Amino acid sequence: MDIKPLKLQGTCAIQLQPARDERGHFLRSYDETIFLKHGLATAWVQENQSVSTKRGVIRGLHYQRPPHAETKLVRAVRGAVWDVFLDLRLNSQTYGQWDAIELSDQNLTCLYVPKGFAHGYCTLTQKTVMLYKVDACYAPEFEGGIRWDDENLMIPWPVEVPVVSVRDTGLPRFRDFRTPFV
Numbered sequence: 001m002d003i004k005p006l007k008l009q010g011t012c013a014i015q016l017q018p019a020r021d022e023r024g025h026f027l028r029s030y031d032e033t034i035f036l037k038h039g040l041a042t043a044w045v046q047e048n049q050s051v052s053t054k055r056g057v058i059r060g061l062h063y064q065r066p067p068h069a070e071t072k073l074v075r076a077v078r079g080a081v082w083d084v085f086l087d088l089r090l091n092s093q094t095y096g097q098w099d100a101i102e103l104s105d106q107n108l109t110c111l112y113v114p115k116g117f118a119h120g121y122c123t124l125t126q127k128t129v130m131l132y133k134v135d136a137c138y139a140p141e142f143e144g145g146i147r148w149d150d151e152n153l154m155i156p157w158p159v160e161v162p163v164v165s166v167r168d169t170g171l172p173r174f175r176d177f178r179t180p181f182v
Helices: 032-037
Strands: 002-005 012-015 019-021 024-026 045-054 055-066 072-078 080-087 098-104 107-112 117-123 126-136 143-145
Touching: 024 126, 045 055, 055 080, 072 080, 072 098, 080 107, 080 126
Parallel strands: none
Antiparallel strands: 002 012, 012 107, 019 024, 045 126, 055 117, 055 143, 072 107, 072 126, 080 098, 080 117
16 A cells, blocks of 8 residues: 555545455555554544446535544545545645546545545546545535536536536535635
């Protein structure tokens, strides 16, 4: 497992390192000792799975407000996504900035996103399955989001005709957002 910081403080790409033989491979997708060594959260309380049947599905940008803010460990177990995360931490040097990384069942990369970020992704394949470990239980009354196609964020989603939920098209723009994250 190789952990590399990304450009937004606290985010990391985690390259999984499978042991391969003629049968396939075996890998660790999480190791508490390695995470603790890198100062990463280890108290996962929930694991979620998301299935998208079509290419071009955009989910997000979602977050949970304190005290139910979530750190996430995200990976694609089938297919591929272009994963986007937006810094919502007011006192962060990268507040309002986003970054993105491709996660796939081929590149075996995980994404670590700390509390204080909005998160979303676009499926690059059909039949995409995502797994998330989170360190806070889902609390629907504390969920929020930022509109995925906000013209001020200028996120170049890799799809011309996205499949987006009604809920996500109604999320506020970043300029109208008041962060609960300090």
